């Protein structure tokens with residue numbers, strides 16, 4: 577009974593935010609992308625998580641920029657932050673745990689600082705943001721681009737994926753985020769591992785599970801979203817499903833597909849359209865959508881029923897400002 581009350585209360589924090597935001601809340605944009613703009617060196621197996629060790633002040637700065645731009649939800653710097661990843665840098669388990677905790681604390685501090693200042697400004701149109709702890713896929717940790725292929729090889733089974741996700745999930749939950757954001761999940765097995773872990777760990781923080789997609793129709797593994805969402809639909813621990821870090825031109829039809837396949841809220845935060853070369857560790861020059869296009873897309877995605885909209889890699893605070901402006905009709 578206590579558990580049920582807790583769940584009902586926590587799920588409503590996301591619903592409340594969506595309502596306060598006028599029916600569609602704004603997520604922040606490319607986090608690693610913005611760190612790089614500020615000179616962060618992230619060409620490393622830890623990618624943006626290297627900044628948790630070396631340049632945490634940049635993390636807070638980027639969170640503040642996205643808040644200023646109008647983000648209702650901040651996604652933390654933990655996408656590629658894992659205990660084994662930190663251990664491979666010579667850190668201890670305790671130090672790794674403390675860095676995961678710090679990823680949430682930095683976002684909470686930025687949110688509180690921004691909100692304390694802005695709430696005193698008469699007529700402001702901001703909402704008190706929520707902090708979503710990023711949980712990047714196993715493929716992100718592998719740092720070989722496999723969050724876009726879903727190909728983890730035959731040795732990676734359910735047990736292995738749960739083992740990978742469990743400890744980080746526990747530490748992030750303990751740090752007190754408002755939401756959990758599973759990002760760039762590329763296959764059905766990992767979606768199922770995440771759903772089962774939320775149950776096994778009895779997590780009562782609202783969560784979303786987002787898939788990447790490279791063909792605009794299926795999960796990167798080639799498995800259909802029908803199969804993937806069937807598993808997620810059975811869980812009342814997952815509050816929203818959607819797509820992140822796929823090109824924007826895929827999003828419209830994927831929202832329509834997801835609406836047919838699930839009653840859960842739909843969350844979309846695509847990248848700029850550029851393609852990640854996992855071997856060279858760089859973005860390939862390719863079709864790239866600017867802020868003006870995101871402004872048009874965001875209205876369309878909202879009208880199609882998306883409840884959470886933002887940007888992923890290679891989008892910037894100005895992209896989020898454009899989305900926020902059009903969704904909240906700010907001038």
Ligand SMILES: C[S+](C)CC[C@H](N)C(=O)O
Nearest residue numbers: 623716719720721852854
């Ligand atoms: C979303 S991708 C661009 C993140 C980086 C990737 N996991 C890598 O380490 O190469």
Ligand SMILES: N[C@@H](CCS)C(=O)O
Nearest residue numbers: 606607608651655821
């Ligand atoms: N939250 C991460 C996702 C990378 S795909 C970021 O924005 O860097």
Ligand SMILES: [Zn+2]
Nearest residue numbers: 821847888889
């Ligand atoms: Zn991305």
